[in-house]
Amino acid sequence: MKMNLERLRKGTLKMLILEALNDKPMHAYEIIKTIEKKFHGIYKPSPGSLYPVLKQLLESGMITIEEKDDKKIYVMTDKGKEAFEKMKNEMTNVFTKNNQYRKVVNQLFEIGLIIYNFRDKLNDDEYERINDIINGCKNEIEDLLNKLK
Structure with missing residues (x-):
């Protein structure tokens, strides 16, 4: 049984993006830096991995875009907050149970x-x-x- 590692990575990145946006709206570079800081520099998502996940989150209605000073600012929606809380609870259950x-x-x-x-x-x-x-x-x-x- 081969796991789809790319799907796993995207799912993890999805959660990390939502976690970053849960704190405040950010542009893509801020999201990358927030994730990098969380992992103390060990992991830093590339723009090539970040943007497809952002697009998926936009299409699913979990985030929206606001324009500010000619920059795209990503904002988590209520749907995104609900999804993030669900993911967080599932992770907590996996690690505590x-x-x-x-x-x-x-x-x-x-x-x-x-x-x-x-x-x-x-x-x-x-x-x-x-x-x-x-x-x-x-x-x-x-x-x-x-x-x-």
């Missing part, structure tokens, strides 16, 4: 932080070795999960 799941996710996040902390010291060969280790781990997990079918 299943302690084992939370432990696994925390481990993955810690791996990301370790790599981030050494990012300037690693060469291409070391990155390749890390990538091989992670791919091996991913394959083992996928094999385990496929046995659950």
Whole structure:
């Protein structure tokens, strides 16, 4: 069973955008910087990933655009606020009701932080070795999960 990672990423980015806009209306650059700050520079969405999600949120009526000083300002609608609260509650339920799941996710996040902390010291060969280790781990997990079918 292959997960659609692109769909997962877009769903996560959708929530991050709504979370940013929940604080205040923003233009796209502010949204990117808000998300980057939340992740302490580890993750920064590109404009190429942000704009398709913004378009989807506009089409679904979760956000609107206001023009201010010739800039597009994205504003969350009531529908967007409701959707964000629902997503937030679902995430809270996932992380509080299943302690084992939370432990696994925390481990993955810690791996990301370790790599981030050494990012300037690693060469291409070391990155390749890390990538091989992670791919091996991913394959083992996928094999385990496929046995659950």
